[in-house]
Each structure stands twice: as structure tokens, then as C-alpha cells.
Amino acid sequence: MAARVYELSFKGAASDTLATAFEDCDVTRARGVTIVRSTVPDQAALHGLIARISALGLELLDLHAVTDPDGAGASAPAPDRKG
Numbered sequence: 001m002a003a004r005v006y007e008l009s010f011k012g013a014a015s016d017t018l019a020t021a022f023e024d025c026d027v028t029r030a031r032g033v034t035i036v037r038s039t040v041p042d043q044a045a046l047h048g049l050i051a052r053i054s055a056l057g058l059e060l061l062d063l064h065a066v067t068d069p070d071g072a073g074a075s076a077p078a079p080d081r082k083g
Contacts, residue, residue, distance in 0.1 A: 007063070008063045014027060022036050034058075
């Protein structure tokens, strides 16, 4: 698997302390949802990121690839992130 960029969102706006658990990622907080964006080199790393969210007791809401393996652009439309 070539490196891909993924966005994972979980319920709740992460505190600054919680956001440090994802210091290797870009973290965005908006409207009660935290979005973690990261370049993931392989499936094992993706599963590790999911496991990190689960280990912290967070509710995963969405996971999607932002870029195709060749970096050509969005592979799927972004989910509606209302309220």
C-alpha cells in the first residue's frame, strides 16, 4: 500500500491535552467533532491510528481517504459535518 492521507473524525472537541495524543497528525476541532488528518504509510499504521482513538475511549464517527495512492486528489466526497 502506498502512503495515503486519511481523515478520521470522532465525537467531541478534543481538549489541548487530548490533542497531544495526536501530535503527529493535523487536528481540527469544530462543532463538537474532532478531525484528525494524517499521512498513513500502510494498513498497520492506519489500524494503529484507529486503535489509538479506541484506546482513548473516543467514538469514531468517520474514516475516509483524502487522496488516492498516487496523490491525484479526493477519492470520496467529504461527509456533511453539520452540527
